[in-house]
Amino acid sequence: MLSSPYCWRTSLVWALCAGLLAACGSTPGGLPSRAGFPGESRAPDTTAVQVEEYSSTLEIQTESLDRELFAATRAALQEGDWLAATLALPKIEPVNSDSLNTPPDEFDASSAATLLWIDYYKARIDLLRGDTQSYKKAFTDLKSRPLPQDLEQELLTQELYLARGRHDSNAQLALSLQLLSLSDDGVTANPELGDTIWSAAQQITQQGAGPTRAGGTRQAQGWLDLAAANTLDNALDGAAALSAWEAQYPEHLAKAHASALREAALRDAQTSKLTLILPLSGPLATAGEAVSRGFIAAFFAAQDADLSIDVLDSRRFESIGDTYLEAQAKGANLIVGPLGKRQVQELLTRPQLTVPVLTLNRPELMQSDNPGALLLSLAPEDEARQLASDAFAGGSRRALVIRPEGEWGERMETALAEQWLQLGGHIPTTAIYGKPNTHSTAIRDALGLGDSAQRSAALRALFSERIETTGRRRADLDSIFLLSKTSDEARALKPLINYHYAGELPVYSLSTADSGSGNTSLNRDLGGLRLLAMPWRLDEDTLPGADSKSNSAALHALGADAYALARRWWRMRSTAAPIFFGLTAELHTSPEGILNRRLNMAEFDRGVLRPR
Structure with a gap:
C-alpha cells in the first residue's frame, strides 16, 4: 500500500532536517581528517608476527x-x-x-x-x-x-630533547653527562653536548640549585663551579676565580671554556670608557632617553670607580659612521648603540670596527658576521620562535594563528610558522584582523562558525517556528597563537576567542599582550592567556631607578642590560659563549654575535601576571 502524499512529504522534511542537524555538528567541509589527532593512536602495534598491512x-x-x-x-x-x-x-x-x-x-x-x-x-x-x-x-x-647500547643512547638523547623543551636544567645536566660517559671522544667530538652541559650548569647556578640534584659527580661539580666563577661581574675578580678553577680541575672537560673565559675577562678589565650613542632628539628621543636612564642607573648601582661614561646624541651627526668616529676620537674602549635598525645596518657594513660595539638593535637580515659587534635587541621574532617551541613542548600540534594585517603581523607569523612547521606542527588556518570591527568576524570565520551559522539558517528555513541551534567550531585545532601587536588588541581578542566556542583551547601570546600596567581590572579579560614575559616583569624590584608601570619600562630594562653586557663584552663574545641572565631576557650569544632572547612563560590569573 502506498503512503499518502502528506506522509511522504513529512518523511522527506524530517530526513532533510536530520541531515542538516548532523552537518551543523560536524567539522566544516574541506578540513583535514581527524585521523592521528591526540587520543586517536594510529601508530602500529608491534609484535613479532603482526604489523599493519601498510608497513x-x-x-x-x-x-x-x-x-x-x-x-x-x-x-x-x-x-x-x-x-x-x-x-x-x-x-x-x-x-x-x-x-x-x-x-x-x-x-x-x-x-x-x-x-x-x-x-x-x-x-x-x-x-x-x-x-x-x-x-x-x-x-x-x-x-x-x-x-643494546646504541638504543640506550637514543633513549637518553630523546629524553634530553624533551628536557630542553620543558627547560629542566637538572635533567639536562644529568642526561648530557650520562651520554658523554658513553662516548670515547669527550666534549671535543660532541660540541653540542658540551654546550648543553654548559648551559644547564649556568641555569642551575642561576636558580640556586645544588649539584646533588644534577648527579653530584666531580664532572657535574666542575661544571657548576665554573658557572659560579663566571657570575662575578668584576672582570679581575672573575679572572682570578677562573684561574683558581683551572688549578682545581686541570683535566676537566670544561678546561677550554675556563681558559677562554679567563682570557676574555682580562680583556674586559681593560675597558675604562664606554660611549653610549642614542637618539636624544627627534622622533626617537623618548625611546633614547628611556634607554639612557636605564644605562646610567645601572652604572651608578654598580659603583664602578674605574669606568667612565660618555653619551652622544646620534641626531647631531650626519651619519652613524661620523658618530662612531667621534666616540673613537674621544677615547672610547667600547661603544654602546645605535638604537635604530638602519643605523645598525650602516655601522655593520664598515670593513673594520676597531672599537668594539654593542648595538641596541639588529638589522632584518645579517649580511655577515662582524667580529667587532655584539647585537642586543628586543626583537619580537625571537619571541615568536620561542612561543612555537614552548607550545610544541606542551603537546600542541595544530594551531590557529591570529595576527594583525600588515608587515609586522606577517613577520611574526613567518617567524613562528618556520619554527612550528620545523618541529612538526601544523597551521590549518590563520585569522587576519584589521580594525576593531573586523575582530569578531575574522575569528568566527577562521573557526568555521560562519559555515555553521549558514547551516543553522537553512534548517530554520524549513520550519515556520523558531529553532534553537548552537554553533560548533572546527574540531581540528588544539591551540591558538594570538600574535597581537598591543595589549589593547589582546584584551579585545581574547574574550572573542571564548565567545566563539574556543575558550578551552590554550592561547599563547607574545609579551606585547601585556601592557605592564599591573591594572588587574583591565587585565581580567586576559584570564588564562599564556604569554612570554621579560624577567623584570615577574620581579619588578629588580628594575633599578624606574617606574615599572610606565610604558618605557622595557626600554629602561634594555639600557640596564646594555650596561651589564658592556662590562662583559669580551666574555660574551668568547668561544665559551656564556649565558647572560638579564632584565629583558635570558641571552645566548650565537656564533654571529647575535644575543638571542629567551623569556619566561607566564599566565594571567584574575588579572595578575604569574609565572607559569
Whole structure:
C-alpha cells in the first residue's frame, strides 16, 4: 500500500532536517581528517608476527641490526611527518632461521633488537602526533628492558630533547653527562653536548640549585663551579676565580671554556670608557632617553670607580659612521648603540670596527658576521620562535594563528610558522584582523562558525517556528597563537576567542599582550592567556631607578642590560659563549654575535601576571 502524499512529504522534511542537524555538528567541509589527532593512536602495534598491512615488508636475515632499516623513518621524523614515518617502519615476517647462516640464538637476538627499535620509533611517532600518554607508556616499558647500547643512547638523547623543551636544567645536566660517559671522544667530538652541559650548569647556578640534584659527580661539580666563577661581574675578580678553577680541575672537560673565559675577562678589565650613542632628539628621543636612564642607573648601582661614561646624541651627526668616529676620537674602549635598525645596518657594513660595539638593535637580515659587534635587541621574532617551541613542548600540534594585517603581523607569523612547521606542527588556518570591527568576524570565520551559522539558517528555513541551534567550531585545532601587536588588541581578542566556542583551547601570546600596567581590572579579560614575559616583569624590584608601570619600562630594562653586557663584552663574545641572565631576557650569544632572547612563560590569573 502506498503512503499518502502528506506522509511522504513529512518523511522527506524530517530526513532533510536530520541531515542538516548532523552537518551543523560536524567539522566544516574541506578540513583535514581527524585521523592521528591526540587520543586517536594510529601508530602500529608491534609484535613479532603482526604489523599493519601498510608497513613496508623486510626480512631480518643478518647477525646484527642494520640501522639503515630505519633511515626513512628517521628522515620523516626530522621532517615532522608522522604518517610517512609510520609507513616507513619495517615489518618483520616470520622467517625460518634454519635456512640462514646465522645460528638461531643470534638470529633471535637480531630480531628482538629490531623489535625494540620499532617500539622506540613508534613512541617517537606518538609524541610527534601529540599522544604524550602513549609515548610515556612506551618509553617506560622500553627503559625496563635490556637494551643494546646504541638504543640506550637514543633513549637518553630523546629524553634530553624533551628536557630542553620543558627547560629542566637538572635533567639536562644529568642526561648530557650520562651520554658523554658513553662516548670515547669527550666534549671535543660532541660540541653540542658540551654546550648543553654548559648551559644547564649556568641555569642551575642561576636558580640556586645544588649539584646533588644534577648527579653530584666531580664532572657535574666542575661544571657548576665554573658557572659560579663566571657570575662575578668584576672582570679581575672573575679572572682570578677562573684561574683558581683551572688549578682545581686541570683535566676537566670544561678546561677550554675556563681558559677562554679567563682570557676574555682580562680583556674586559681593560675597558675604562664606554660611549653610549642614542637618539636624544627627534622622533626617537623618548625611546633614547628611556634607554639612557636605564644605562646610567645601572652604572651608578654598580659603583664602578674605574669606568667612565660618555653619551652622544646620534641626531647631531650626519651619519652613524661620523658618530662612531667621534666616540673613537674621544677615547672610547667600547661603544654602546645605535638604537635604530638602519643605523645598525650602516655601522655593520664598515670593513673594520676597531672599537668594539654593542648595538641596541639588529638589522632584518645579517649580511655577515662582524667580529667587532655584539647585537642586543628586543626583537619580537625571537619571541615568536620561542612561543612555537614552548607550545610544541606542551603537546600542541595544530594551531590557529591570529595576527594583525600588515608587515609586522606577517613577520611574526613567518617567524613562528618556520619554527612550528620545523618541529612538526601544523597551521590549518590563520585569522587576519584589521580594525576593531573586523575582530569578531575574522575569528568566527577562521573557526568555521560562519559555515555553521549558514547551516543553522537553512534548517530554520524549513520550519515556520523558531529553532534553537548552537554553533560548533572546527574540531581540528588544539591551540591558538594570538600574535597581537598591543595589549589593547589582546584584551579585545581574547574574550572573542571564548565567545566563539574556543575558550578551552590554550592561547599563547607574545609579551606585547601585556601592557605592564599591573591594572588587574583591565587585565581580567586576559584570564588564562599564556604569554612570554621579560624577567623584570615577574620581579619588578629588580628594575633599578624606574617606574615599572610606565610604558618605557622595557626600554629602561634594555639600557640596564646594555650596561651589564658592556662590562662583559669580551666574555660574551668568547668561544665559551656564556649565558647572560638579564632584565629583558635570558641571552645566548650565537656564533654571529647575535644575543638571542629567551623569556619566561607566564599566565594571567584574575588579572595578575604569574609565572607559569
